[in-house]
Amino acid sequence: MRIDGRTAEQLRNISITTNFTKHPEGSVLITVGDTKVICNASVEDRVPPFMRGQGKGWITAEYAMLPRATEQRNIRESSKGKVAGRTMEIQRLIGRALRAVIDLDLIGERTIWVDCDVIQADGGTRTASITGAFVAVSLACIKLLDEEKINEMPIKQFLAATSVGISEDGEAILDLCYEEDSTAAVDMNIVMTDQNEFVELQGTGEEATFSPTQLNELIQLAQKGCNDLFEYQKQAIGEKAELIGQAKGE
Amino acid sequence: MRIDGRTAEQLRNISITTNFTKHPEGSVLITVGDTKVICNASVEDRVPPFMRGQGKGWITAEYAMLPRATEQRNIRESSKGKVAGRTMEIQRLIGRALRAVIDLDLIGERTIWVDCDVIQADGGTRTASITGAFVAVSLACIKLLDEEKINEMPIKQFLAATSVGISEDGEAILDLCYEEDSTAAVDMNIVMTDQNEFVELQGTGEEATFSPTQLNELIQLAQKGCNDLFEYQKQAIGEKAELIGQAKGE
Amino acid sequence: MRIDGRTAEQLRNISITTNFTKHPEGSVLITVGDTKVICNASVEDRVPPFMRGQGKGWITAEYAMLPRATEQRNIRESSKGKVAGRTMEIQRLIGRALRAVIDLDLIGERTIWVDCDVIQADGGTRTASITGAFVAVSLACIKLLDEEKINEMPIKQFLAATSVGISEDGEAILDLCYEEDSTAAVDMNIVMTDQNEFVELQGTGEEATFSPTQLNELIQLAQKGCNDLFEYQKQAIGEKAELIGQAKGE
Amino acid sequence: MRIDGRTAEQLRNISITTNFTKHPEGSVLITVGDTKVICNASVEDRVPPFMRGQGKGWITAEYAMLPRATEQRNIRESSKGKVAGRTMEIQRLIGRALRAVIDLDLIGERTIWVDCDVIQADGGTRTASITGAFVAVSLACIKLLDEEKINEMPIKQFLAATSVGISEDGEAILDLCYEEDSTAAVDMNIVMTDQNEFVELQGTGEEATFSPTQLNELIQLAQKGCNDLFEYQKQAIGEKAELIGQAKGE
Amino acid sequence: MRIDGRTAEQLRNISITTNFTKHPEGSVLITVGDTKVICNASVEDRVPPFMRGQGKGWITAEYAMLPRATEQRNIRESSKGKVAGRTMEIQRLIGRALRAVIDLDLIGERTIWVDCDVIQADGGTRTASITGAFVAVSLACIKLLDEEKINEMPIKQFLAATSVGISEDGEAILDLCYEEDSTAAVDMNIVMTDQNEFVELQGTGEEATFSPTQLNELIQLAQKGCNDLFEYQKQAIGEKAELIGQAKGE
């Protein structure tokens, strides 16, 4: 029995609110337990310099926390004048994960900017960001299709992410909240597709190690968690969710 | 008749949601028409170096927009590595306004950090920030009182802010939305107390000027607007709102 | 009787030296009491990217203090690697004020850079900067006319600025020196034209408030002060001052 | 048969030169094929502020490349004024990996700074850095022991890292050179101990995904590679290598 | 005959105005031909961290130009967010030169900040800065003596600087103006004391070289120039100039 009453293989409560703000092409508020992230997808009609003239698109992500998203207030990165290493790691991860399931050729010379802004944090903000960002990008792509700016749905598979870990008493657990995360011996973030394939897998023992057997257990938990998340995503996206994976292309 | 159907002296729809996120001592979501700002007040048990040892407190504010709070996505200030002049102006204004109605001696050697994060912008974000921040700070002070960390309510008067302006066809109007703001000849932000006193008054003609008569008209409109806002604030704060203005001190 | 022997409605001694340094198109040293500011106007034959191709010009201002312009030495902003919020506020104000009285269409695709460098500070540096900058820009425009680079004087009205305030014993006073400013309850900067119109009005009560009646008093003092300043400006500019306000344009 | 004639499960040529420069407490040049990294361990007799007074030590790492370590010259991060996201990711990884096998209580209130400077790059610079840094830190700890500044060898296990990947034609390969890396479908970095435990595992499909079966294959290759690397490390460290893993502590 | 009518060994017109601004402990405006530099010396009652507790003082210098001190306007270093290499070179030179003739033990744990701000530039700004800064520091030391904060004049010798060069037609010339400087084959700055000793000597051939014979010629010219400058300094400082070189100490 876990600190918040869940079983080892149970996700926290999930909700995904679409059209959360009015300006972005795709706007989502995802809540995973007490973690709340606004995921906005913005479409820009050009690509960064290193991609120009190739007829294909780009997806990039940024991640931030409100100063008081956490128990203790953090100094804003804009005030410090630089982006922390942790932030960079997370935003690189989000962008890379999304690019793995999107056919960049099909979005034309456009950039999709994904902004994940954590308004309340209770562990798992990077995996919630990926899961929510996937929905926001899907909505933005549906909008591009509806406006006939693109011809085919560029999204090849569903994509979700969750965290798994080995608790301090050695149990493998799914979707760690902050208190579990801060005492865990091993922490792993896994990004998967609905074809049961991995996109990204990052396991870390801070002052600890883990065995091949434990690795297997963690992976199975994560597979279960992601399968649940795909259902929430489908409901949030609505009937056009069935377009995902239909691209003939690449 | 204005672009959104309001009369010249009508505020947009106002709502103030308290306890919007769980960590801050005071947390508010204020919406003024389509402008939405999260205002969080965080209490820290120390003051900045220049104030140490005086037995009194400090209040400071920070302001930011999510990148896609606006019609066009803006580059994050953390990515640019510096805070824009406009941002600095606004956060200095918010802090100064709040300090005018709070007895810093009564909060002890504490800093109240006020974070105003605009999640959706449609004009008037700085005045909505002040109006919402006042509520967030009030809630934080009530919490300090409830926990008996302070003995007296340090807030001396209610404080609200609104914008007024001269439209392109010469009419004085209250609470400009973005479209009105971007075509106005004159734009003025006024911060007032419920004693009908001014705290801050900033009127600007970008490539235009205004007469003493127009100034008077604008001021009267703003007085009306602020009076309406004080009512919304009282409702949001609830019954302990009556403690405001009760301090014997200073 | 004020600290330096002036009456409530008396400006400090004013002098405006033209052609103070040799390189700028317009160069002025303005002294207001012990406040001394070098105001240089530089004409550049291009506009910033956001204005290109519109056939009109741009005016922008920068403001700085020598490190020992003040009683205590300040660290240079170049050493700190960033421009302070106060500096940004002031330079945005100066630029905005000048643009209100200059017909940007008449200066063609040129930028006028205004540099206000305070070499000695005793209160009122921002208003002295505006008053001096107006003269520097006028001289630069006269030079453009003399060289037949432009055809009409683009300056529509005279522009000057002064500070007014409520002293600690409640009196409304004009043109505060540093000592008065640092003890004043209310501080207001007003930028006006010689048509008796406002361009900018910024009143602030740091830990204080002011009433509509006091506001009126302050405004009348400022009008008096600006009227005096227009005379000093006319003398400094010389006979070509009469070209100001002659534009048929816009 | 691979581009450089290796079999799928063969490491490149490895050499580890100790005492490469004279000042550091531990100094190593590691070469892995054409990748060459200077790994220096510096002992400082204090810890960062967040660790003071706990009687334990800290290990942190920094990573950089000479501008022309690569085929194309890169701009220095000092010239750009900021550290790239990739650099931060790598140096956080190196530090975290080392901390997993070192008993920080046994090094006292000291910081071990690990500097990994790539002088020639041909793929696998981060894993070469970890493998080399482990030797440099071991030498520094032996020096602390020899000088009787510490009483017990604080290193609990051997630690090495290698890369594995899925080549463009679907084969699992060990220790990718730059050309292999830039065309691989999947790229994974694995950090292991000589107890056959994982410390860190980062697998990424940039615009690709991988299956659980492929993951297993990659892990087995990495285990083989790390086992070979432990032998090179033991030879480089010399007879005192046997102290590693002898700590009674924690 | 030179471009401005001088002989090869003639300085430009020199003037040194003392007490140029009111706040600094020593304030000087030096003009060397059309080059004008404000040199302010500020005394601070503490030393930088690396010098604390040694009972001796420190002297450091900063150098800047107003944006329009030159023919073309330069971007402010504060706007660029960093200090240029040229600026750093110059301010390090000024500080080093002054420290060579001042007995730091005699000024106690104080820092003398020297600010050299060029308001008009026509070549030789760094040497004018040194010559003027010496006077400003002398005045500040005399003030410390007069106020009995120190007991002995800490200045050991007079110090002045000038430039010499080889013109494009091969002639050795003294005190180059901007136009001469920009076409010179060789440019040398020499800092000397009135004991005919060198403090600093920096000779540079940008895309050119110079012979030992030419070096000798240049040195003799510089000696002559500095001897003239010592006279101007003595007059500016006044009768207390005779205290310089009287310290018994060190």
Added chain:
Amino acid sequence: MRIDGRTAEQLRNISITTNFTKHPEGSVLITVGDTKVICNASVEDRVPPFMRGQGKGWITAEYAMLPRATEQRNIRESSKGKVAGRTMEIQRLIGRALRAVIDLDLIGERTIWVDCDVIQADGGTRTASITGAFVAVSLACIKLLDEEKINEMPIKQFLAATSVGISEDGEAILDLCYEEDSTAAVDMNIVMTDQNEFVELQGTGEEATFSPTQLNELIQLAQKGCNDLFEYQKQAIGEKAELIGQAKGE
């Protein structure tokens, strides 16, 4: 007899290893006693904006130290986010010196980037950098000639640099090691050509001065040292060294 057994006019042991790393067009490791610097020359097929369209090339240099090149570890400039004044001075010196002996017209619209990275420091890093950089640039030019990208050897003379100084007991000495340098009364860096001409001469007395007689002694020592260095350079470059100085051009 000096601290390391040398006579006053003796260089330390010199070695110059060519082709030290594989990517750069010219790559050299120079060791001067215990000072070791990697000097890489990279050819880029374009020039900086200010030189475009003139048909001539550019040479620029960057200099850095590994954090633990010195006895005490230094913080990386990339971590500090800015380049130190000392670094800028040195890299400007290296670039200027090289440009004095290279005919920029003969290298076409190309930039040669010279990177001097000190991996071990024991005094004289800037002069070792110049001496080594000259060899690296020579190798890069020979490569351009061999590949027929240029037609003539653009290097006009040999160039080397050394330090000389006055020791604390008043003796003039050549090629100071760190310990000598840190106690020397006077320190001078001299850059010369094999035509016995000066390119750069920088003599400094930190808290000391020197006489014309001492200056002469130092110059003669430096001439001797540079003559020895030219021989090492010729051997390192090999038989194509004879092309240097053969250009008919300019």
